[in-house]
Amino acid sequence: MNKLHLLLGVGLLFLGSACGAVEAESTFTFTSDQFKEKFNQVAKIENTDFIKSSKTTKDRVVFALDDTNFKKRLKALKALNMTDGKSAAKTHIELALNGQGKIKAIDVVGDRSDIINLTLVINTMGVIVRMLDEKLSDDGVTNLISGFGLMRGDNDPSIGKPITNFDKGSAYFCNNQLSQVSMTIGCIITPKA
Numbered sequence: 001m002n003k004l005h006l007l008l009g010v011g012l013l014f015l016g017s018a019c020g021a022v023e024a025e026s027t028f029t030f031t032s033d034q035f036k037e038k039f040n041q042v043a044k045i046e047n048t049d050f051i052k053s054s055k056t057t058k059d060r061v062v063f064a065l066d067d068t069n070f071k072k073r074l075k076a077l078k079a080l081n082m083t084d085g086k087s088a089a090k091t092h093i094e095l096a097l098n099g100q101g102k103i104k105a106i107d108v109v110g111d112r113s114d115i116i117n118l119t120l121v122i123n124t125m126g127v128i129v130r131m132l133d134e135k136l137s138d139d140g141v142t143n144l145i146s147g148f149g150l151m152r153g154d155n156d157p158s159i160g161k162p163i164t165n166f167d168k169g170s171a172y173f174c175n176n177q178l179s180q181v182s183m184t185i186g187c188i189i190t191p192k193a
Helices: 003-008 011-019 032-046 068-079 115-132 138-146
Strands: 051-056 060-065 092-097 103-111 163-166 170-176 184-191
Touching (some): 032 115, 115 138, 115 184
Antiparallel strands (some): 092 103, 103 184, 170 184
16 A cells, blocks of 8 residues: 555545445556556646656556656746745656556645645646546636645645545545645546446
């Protein structure tokens, strides 16, 4: 179980049993290589960070994002005195693979300790939402992402409670915690059965 699954608790079990939307056999229709190619195409259009490199094991592919755009945004925020300019990009994407190498879950793991990293998580989720439902309007993407609760802060009474959201073909399970628990933020995306 990775850091995100610990943060989210029993996320995949919750989705499978409580919602009845996800079955262990469900997989996305694209390979990890196709995911990377499509992600980078959409990221270029959206002018956000793209996948730079990957590490593959038998059951997982971990993608690191190129931080060139992150650094540009960081520099712009520093010029406005909105950051000290010392943040490092902390978002990555993990693909969980089944025994046949098919993608059964997409994990986005990031950090909300500063606005620039929170923005990177939200941008990354925007790219993935756009990939998974190309017909979704800009407003539709914004509304779906808003429903993930990624911008919840410590004063939000729902902080620490997982949020499940669905669109045409995917289930999204997102959470963040009180700052004193963890600044990690993330989502698990699975195909709907």
